[in-house]
Amino acid sequence: MTLIAREPVIVTEQLCKRYIGADFLAVDHLDLAVEAGEIFGLLGPNGAGKTTTAGMLTTRVVPTSGRARVAGVDVLAHPALAKQFLGVVSQSNTLDRQLTVWENLYFHGRLFGIGAAPSRSRADELLERFQLTKWAHASVYALSGGMAQRVMVARSIFHRPAVLFMDEPTAGLDPQSRLALWQILQDLNAEGQTILLSTHYMEEADQLCGRVAIMDHGRILALDTPENLKRSTGVDTIVTLKATGDLDVLSKNLLERVAGATHARLIDQGVELHVAGAEQLLARVITEAEASGSRVQDLSVAEPSLETVFINLTGKELRD
């Protein structure tokens, strides 16, 4: 077997986008390299530039400057060629309303130059695989949100794209459909499908992605595996305290007096404290709270999440 030095399946170099009329860069000198076989996550709050980034890579958004290659094809210079290697699942339902579920798949195959007979059998096979066979001849209007999403995923991988782009794939799905979709994506990835996923659900990025780029204001603030990102905060415990009294004083005192506290911030009716390696933590927190004249009503601890990473990086929350 010969090993060929392959370039990453997605490469961007100093990629920028300034929308017409905007006075800021929606994507700001982005350098990205996604390897074949990864599930790569773009995690960021509203307006971070995730959709814009995916849009440039899928030829829908025209970059202002910089370069981007997908599967070795320059998407700016050869958009039509690049599209042979892209699979796209957008946030809204873009299924063809005038076709049945099966026809949606079949004509997608034909659109990508797959012959009639192979398109027919692959449509059958994908419906089977995504447990949609029962719905093959249903109108797409009859589908629930979760099912429509599954059909869109089936359609997007029909032509075996080099990269599957998914923009907020589980936004608006109920928890059960979300879990089902996660399973589908993991299975696809296990077969080698490269996936670029944008999301503002930290659990989604945490659960699914091999590597996550945390984005804000068009820039990547940190990029690593979820474990490394969480470890990089140095925090190992998040204490959430619901209390009455002067919360400003409370948060200040906790930060000063609890050993290992790195970060404290006000939340709804309480304080969130980030702590690194403290002993006897809870007793200490309660003592300090009462010394500050606050009454503790509820206390909980959690491990750091990607949210913690984001707060540490930007001082603000991921979800607003």
Added chain:
Amino acid sequence: MSHGTHAIDTRHARSTLAASRSALGALLLRDVTVLRKDVKLFVLRTVIQPFLLCFVFLFVFPKIGQSVGAGSGQSAFATVLVAGVVGISIMFQGVQSVALQMSQEFGFTREIEDRVQAPCPIWLVALEKVISGAIQGMVSAAIVLPIAALVHARGVHANIHVHWLVMLTLVPLACVAMGSLGLVLGTSFEPRNIGLMFGFIILPITFLGGTYYQWDRLAPVKIGSWHWLQTVVLVNPLLYVNEGMRAAFTNVAHIHLYVVYPVLVAFCAGFLSLGLRNFRRRVLS
């Protein structure tokens, strides 16, 4: 990383030309499939307007003694109208199959977002809609002509003379021009503004497009020596379609073909470039 089951080799890419050709074929095939699903609806919506026009003007009017077509008689009017009815059907097909569809797909269902991921240049996706609309226009012309020629009161008679060469060239040209008009309208109007489109564009075009009269008959409408109406309606693309249909199907007077052909070609070019530019703007950001 080695993933045998899912190896992608971009060296196996098809040329963009080949990929575009099969994409175009698939898009057309899709439209034919959709059309076949409700072929009845297609026929009905194609037939209804021409039928009503002929019924009212060529059947009811003569029966009740209402006269149209000053002096020259019902049959002469029928001859004029038949060609106009074919022309107007071609236009409505362009509006219906291209403009309404596209406006929906852009604004409402966002299907277009997926379709432009087809492995071809995006202008081809728009052009396919025009081609598909033009084909539907030709089919409707073929359905409508016999109706227009047959629905009339006894004694009224449309003088149909088919000029084959003119018909075989001008009908497709008119269909492409009206499909392109549909592209311009469909990429300009949001679904919620479709009412505006009908009120301010479609209605004036149909009423001032020479469907019910020949262009040279407008000469008496003038201010001083200026034939203002004759001049104003020259901007109307439907006028050339209708006059062209008169040249193709009748022996009555019409705007000279040396004018009709180039003007229709120019409208095609203008509408196509405007429509494709709109389309590109709506799709790319």
